[in-house]
Amino acid sequence: MSPPLHDWHLAPRQAMALQKQLAGRVEREDRLAPVRHIAGVDIGFEQDGEITRAAVVVLAWPGLAVVEQSVHREPTRMPYIPGLLSFREVPATLAAFETLAVRPELVMVDGQGIAHPRRLGVAAHLGLWLDLPTIGVAKSRLCGRHKEPGPERGDWTPLVDGDETIGAVLRSRSGVKPVYVSSGHRISLATALEWVVRCLGRTKLPEPTRLADRLASRRGK
DNA sequence: GCGACAG
C-alpha cells in the first residue's frame, strides 16, 4: 500500500538527520480529496510498555459516525525520546492502517505535525508514509512560543518558533487547557484548524482523536 | 554548561 521511504531502526543521530531530510518533502498546502472519511490515530501501551498498541478509528463525514476500527499490537521498538516519537509509534500505526477496508481522506494524529524542532512530528511523518493529508493534535507543547488563547471555544493564537508560524494553540473547550494544532502533510494550518473545530464534540479532543485514544488505552465508554 | 522536552 505505502512504498517504503526508509528503514526504521536507526540510531538517534541518524534518525535526526533523516527527519531534516524528510521535512523537505512535507507539503504545507492543501491537497485534499473530498472528505468522506476521517481517521483518528493514537498509541497506547500494555505490560509496562513492553507492548505497543496502535489504534485507528474511521469516522464518516458528515455525522462522525464510527464506520471502522483497527488495533495492532507489537513489541515496543524503542523508548520514548522527545523529538523522535514517530520512530516509536509510526511503524505500528502503519500496520493498523493496512487492515482497514476504507482509506480515509484525512487523518488526525495524537501528537505534533510540523510543530517540531526539525519540522517532522508524528503526524507529518505518518502523512508522508501514507501519502494522505494529516493533522497533528497534541495535548501539550513540544516547541514554539505562544500567547494564551481566548476563553471561548474556537479561540486560538499562533504557535511561533523564531520567525515561523508552525501551528496554533486552540481552545477546544472553554475552561480547559488548549490543544496544539499543526498541519502534518498536504494541508494548510487554516484548513487543519477548520477540520479540528468541525470535529469537536463536547470534550477537549476532536472526536477522531478522542475515540482513537479510548481504543488505544482500551477504555470502554 | 543549563533547561526544555509530543507520547
Place this chain on the structure above:
DNA sequence: ATCTTGTCGC
C-alpha cells in the same frame, strides 16, 4: 504513555 478514587463543577 502508565499506575488510580473520589470529588468538584457545569
